[in-house]
Amino acid sequence: MDDLIADFVAECREMLEALGGEIVAWEAQPDDRARLDSIFRFVHTVKGNCGFFEFPRLEALSHAAEDALADCRAGRRVPDGALVSAVLAVIDRIGEMVAAIEAGENMPTGDDNYLIDALAPGAEGAATPVVTTAADAATKASAAPRTIRLSVELLDRVMSTVSDMVLARNELARRLRESENDVHVDGAFERLSSIIAEMRDAITRTRMQRIENLFVGLPRMVRDLSAELGKQVLVDIEGGDVELDREMIEMIRDPLTHIIRNAVDHGIEKPAERLRGGKREIGVLSVSARQSGNQILIDIHDDGRGIDGKKLVDKAISSGVISKEDAAQLSPREQLALIFEAGLSTATEVTAISGRGVGMDVVRSNIERIGGIVEVDSRLGEGTHMTLRVPLTLTIIPALTVSIAGQHFAIPRSAIEEIVRANGESVTLEHLGGAGVATIRGRRVPEVSLASILGLESNVAERDRTLIVLRPAGGDVYALSVDRIHDHEELVVKPAAPAVMATGLYAGTTLADDGSPILLFDAAGIAQVGGVRLEMQERTARIAEGPTQAASKSTPVLLFRGLDGGRRALRLAVVDRIEEVPASNIKEAAGQVRVQVGDAILPLAGATKAEIGEGKVRLFRLNDGAHEIGYAFAEVVDFATIESDVIHSERPGEISGVSLINNEPAELVDAHWLFANHVGAAARKIEQLVCLVPVWDPWMQNMLRPLVEAAGYRVIDDPQDEAADVVIACQGEDVPDDTSGKTIWLRSEPEAAGKKDQSIYRYDRAGLLMALKTAGAGRNK
Amino acid sequence: MNELLLIVSIANERVALPAAAVESVVELESLIPVPRAGPHVAGLSALRSRVLTVIDCMRSLELGTTDCSDGIREAAVVELDGHHYALIVDLVEDVVEALSDPTPVRAAMGPGWERVSQGMVETEQGPHLLVDVAALIAGSETKAAA
Numbered sequence: 001m002d003d004l005i006a007d008f009v010a011e012c013r014e015m016l017e018a019l020g021g022e023i024v025a026w027e028a029q030p031d032d033r034a035r036l037d038s039i040f041r042f043v044h045t046v047k048g049n050c051g052f053f054e055f056p057r058l059e060a061l062s063h064a065a066e067d068a069l070a071d072c073r074a075g076r077r078v079p080d081g082a083l084v085s086a087v088l089a090v091i092d093r094i095g096e097m098v099a100a101i102e103a104g105e106n107m108p109t110g111d112d113n114y115l116i117d118a119l120a121p122g123a124e125g126a127a128t129p130v131v132t133t134a135a136d137a138a139t140k141a142s143a144a145p146r147t148i149r150l151s152v153e154l155l156d157r158v159m160s161t162v163s164d165m166v167l168a169r170n171e172l173a174r175r176l177r178e179s180e181n182d183v184h185v186d187g188a189f190e191r192l193s194s195i196i197a198e199m200r201d202a203i204t205r206t207r208m209q210r211i212e213n214l215f216v217g218l219p220r221m222v223r224d225l226s227a228e229l230g231k232q233v234l235v236d237i238e239g240g241d242v243e244l245d246r247e248m249i250e251m252i253r254d255p256l257t258h259i260i261r262n263a264v265d266h267g268i269e270k271p272a273e274r275l276r277g278g279k280r281e282i283g284v285l286s287v288s289a290r291q292s293g294n295q296i297l298i299d300i301h302d303d304g305r306g307i308d309g310k311k312l313v314d315k316a317i318s319s320g321v322i323s324k325e326d327a328a329q330l331s332p333r334e335q336l337a338l339i340f341e342a343g344l345s346t347a348t349e350v351t352a353i354s355g356r357g358v359g360m361d362v363v364r365s366n367i368e369r370i371g372g373i374v375e376v377d378s379r380l381g382e383g384t385h386m387t388l389r390v391p392l393t394l395t396i397i398p399a400l401t402v403s404i405a406g407q408h409f410a411i412p413r414s415a416i417e418e419i420v421r422a423n424g425e426s427v428t429l430e431h432l433g434g435a436g437v438a439t440i441r442g443r444r445v446p447e448v449s450l451a452s453i454l455g456l457e458s459n460v461a462e463r464d465r466t467l468i469v470l471r472p473a474g475g476d477v478y479a480l481s482v483d484r485i486h487d488h489e490e491l492v493v494k495p496a497a498p499a500v501m502a503t504g505l506y507a508g509t510t511l512a513d514d515g516s517p518i519l520l521f522d523a524a525g526i527a528q529v530g531g532v533r534l535e536m537q538e539r540t541a542r543i544a545e546g547p548t549q550a551a552s553k554s555t556p557v558l559l560f561r562g563l564d565g566g567r568r569a570l571r572l573a574v575v576d577r578i579e580e581v582p583a584s585n586i587k588e589a590a591g592q593v594r595v596q597v598g599d600a601i602l603p604l605a606g607a608t609k610a611e612i613g614e615g616k617v618r619l620f621r622l623n624d625g626a627h628e629i630g631y632a633f634a635e636v637v638d639f640a641t642i643e644s645d646v647i648h649s650e651r652p653g654e655i656s657g658v659s660l661i662n663n664e665p666a667e668l669v670d671a672h673w674l675f676a677n678h679v680g681a682a683a684r685k686i687e688q689l690v691c692l693v694p695v696w697d698p699w700m701q702n703m704l705r706p707l708v709e710a711a712g713y714r715v716i717d718d719p720q721d722e723a724a725d726v727v728i729a730c731q732g733e734d735v736p737d738d739t740s741g742k743t744i745w746l747r748s749e750p751e752a753a754g755k756k757d758q759s760i761y762r763y764d765r766a767g768l769l770m771a772l773k774t775a776g777a778g779r780n781k
Numbered sequence: 782m783n784e785l786l787l788i789v790s791i792a793n794e795r796v797a798l799p800a801a802a803v804e805s806v807v808e809l810e811s812l813i814p815v816p817r818a819g820p821h822v823a824g825l826s827a828l829r830s831r832v833l834t835v836i837d838c839m840r841s842l843e844l845g846t847t848d849c850s851d852g853i854r855e856a857a858v859v860e861l862d863g864h865h866y867a868l869i870v871d872l873v874e875d876v877v878e879a880l881s882d883p884t885p886v887r888a889a890m891g892p893g894w895e896r897v898s899q900g901m902v903e904t905e906q907g908p909h910l911l912v913d914v915a916a917l918i919a920g921s922e923t924k925a926a927a
């Protein structure tokens with residue numbers, strides 16, 4: 001408690017000192033907004049703290065002053081000489097009380113009520129004595145806190161020396177552990193150790209600065225800006241006491257300034273416009289900071305016109321940032337995120353303040369450079385909300401140490417989203433064309449193995465590894481598989497030598513407690529080296545996600561046991577209903593096993609006459625829309641979904657392939673084949689067209705394949721298998737030219753390379769289907 | 782004229798490093814490899830709580846690989862642009878005084894040597910090749926890229 005009171009006193013003193021000049025200036029000019037604001041802040045802070053510490057008199061005083069000032073701020077009251085005097089008297093009294101608290105004395109006696117009464121509108125008195133004491137207070141206060149100025153370089157040097165000292169201590173600790181020791185030596189070392197820890201704390205705190213330093217210039221800046229633009233803006237600042245690494249404050253100064261300029265210039269409307277929109281003519285811009293874990297969140301909120309996402313999209317399309325197709329798929333949030341693209345601005349005209357097209361992209365890159373994130377949220381007509389998230393400090397990074405092939409590495413904790421075991425229940429690992437894909441609770445994320453990125457041999461089996469889900473600044477998530485996870489550590493990170501940084505994998509080096517060097521990974525760098533595409537950011541990632549989900553959507557199947565005991569599955573959609581018929585209803589007639597169900601006679605599949613036996617037989621009624629087939633079975637096992645890869649059978653038949661369903665293999669019944677073979681000659685003639693889809697391309701296999709199959713093609717992977725009617729290939733790829741069929745070329749860009757370019761954009765679904773159809777028609781002739 | 786030179790041997794060749802650039806001569810114990818770094822980066826090591834980037838001079842000169850498996854290697858510690866490097870050498874021999882300014886070597890040297898050469902200096906022990914520390918650290922790859 002004493003500590004807190006000391007903090008409170010120091011804070012009040014500091015503010016009183018800062019106010020010294022302001023009070024006098026405010027007295028000379030009672031309508032000065034900025035002064036009013038800072039005095040308001042002071043009484044507001046005092047009030048808040050008093051409530052906490054139980055200083056009722058201080059609280060009553062500051063509360064009264066706050067009320068009066070709030071009225072002025074809200075425009076309900078015009079500050080006049082009398083009010084100024086009364087407020088000054090209150091501040092003066094607060095100063096006296098604070099001094100008394102500091103000295104540990106009793107509160108100066110006296111009645112405060114006359115001071116409070118003087119604050120009421122129309123009150124008189126207390127004016128004369130105050131002026132002199134105010135000046136006194138100013139001079140008194142300025143002498144109070146003992147501070148000196150230090151050059152920043154010196155501070156940095158001290159900081160880095162202390163870091164080295166900590167590392168030296170760690171090394172000494174290690175050596176002491178190794179050798180046999182005198183108890184006295186150990187004791188002395190313990191003492192040294194704790195002193196060093198204390199010193200490190202203190203020094204770290206010297207690097208920390210209240211974010212106030214950053215905020216203090218804002219009211220003035222906004223005032224000047226709004227005056228220039230003919231707007232009225234009230235700045236509300238909160239959380240100035242949040243502490244942040246000094247270097248960090250410098251790094252966010254420019255981005256913050258920029259965001260605020262934007263808010264005033266583009267966000268908040270002119271008074272007349274605001275009134276028309278049913279808002280108060282004074283716009284409110286609130287800036288607040290708070291600490292959340294090891295991050296600092298800075299919110300900038302304005303109640304202006306908001307950002308028009310559609311306008312942004314139009315602009316983005318016209319400036320070629322995104323294509324029309326992509327734009328159509330953007331979620332509102334992603335539309336807003338376009339504001340961070342280079343060269344976009346919604347301002348219709350360029351003003352002196354902002355709107356020159358250099359802007360939010362720079363803001364974002366600056367914030368991301370220090371490991372932070374910018375988020376934007378906006379409602380048209382209601383305002384815009386920007387959030388900056390920045391790490392607390394640059395040099396000491398909380399990190400997770402992991403090992404791969406016996407070597408230790410560190411990963412910054414800020415980039416880690418979650419950690420899962422590769423053999424965990426909700427996790428599956430698959431390989432598509434050599435690329436790893438991890439499915440974590442239904443979410444597909446690219447998986448890269450640290451061992452293969454680093455070219456190290458890992459002796460830990462893939463199943464036993466641990467997946468770390470990483471979200472690099474501004475990028476999309478991916479999973480990194482490592483051998484083992486060790487510890488959370490706060491690491492003092494130093495930049496690595498250029499030759500090491502050139503790999504793009506590392507963010508720096510540090511020393512572990514055992515004195516050995518550890519490399520700190522750069523999460524974005526790993527992704528890049530590992531071939532995970534991050535540069536497209538959320539927007540494109542989501543577009544690609546759509547088709548992925550469609551393709552990977554698991555197929556619901558009915559799992560059953562056949563009459564021969566085989567575990568089989570049928571697609572649920574083709575099963576009409578389940579019937580039970582007496583075995584005597586099943587006859588071999590006209591060269592086929594047929595079953596009588598009610599009035600209908602259906603071809604029966606799934607069993608020969610010999611297998612049926614006596615008693616009752618259960619069968620599925622399968623329906624293709626025109627014909628019906630019966631399929632005999634022994635028992636239904638379960639409803640399930642096909643989630644694993646399907647291994648297709650070598651030749652067409654009743655069973656189209658095998659897949660793992662509920663962790664046991666099951667045969668997939670090919671309904672198409674059933675109908676083709678049982679419904680009669682007409683169906684038998686239609687041969688499925690064969691389409692060759694390159695097996696090495698995961699995109700083709702996962703996204704394109706279902707589409708091609710849905711179009712009635714049978715897909716083969718290997719041109720050796722049989723002649724394909726249609727071959728699908730990516731542009732620029734070599735295709736085996738001995739194929740007799742037609743080749744459909746796909747390109748990855750929406751725009752064709754030229755008139756002669758016959759290729760089809762790979763997400764052009766209509767175009768693709770058309771091409772498939774044309775190819776099929778050619779074959780049938 | 783009277784610049785001090787540290788005579789070391791790399792790949793059985795006695796060469797001179799400017800002694801002023803060398804902070805200390807150490808025996809490296811542990812070596813932490815840096816996956817995917819250039820081949821001449823042998824790894825990282827710690828010296829008095831500082832991280833040293835260890836450069837294998839033989840690799841840097843494209844003369845083969847120093848065998849680091851037996852553990853302790855002699856290395857010269859230098860600082861370049863705020864980073865500390867340890868240059869693995871076969872042997873640190875002596876410190877001698879330079880008796881002349883470096884003069885170009887007119888005979889053809891190996892390509893690796895050519896790259897790091899700052900010329901020939903006379904010493905009491907005969908002529909030695911003066912090696913450019915920065916070029917040694919840069920290694921062959923950056924040179925190729927430039």
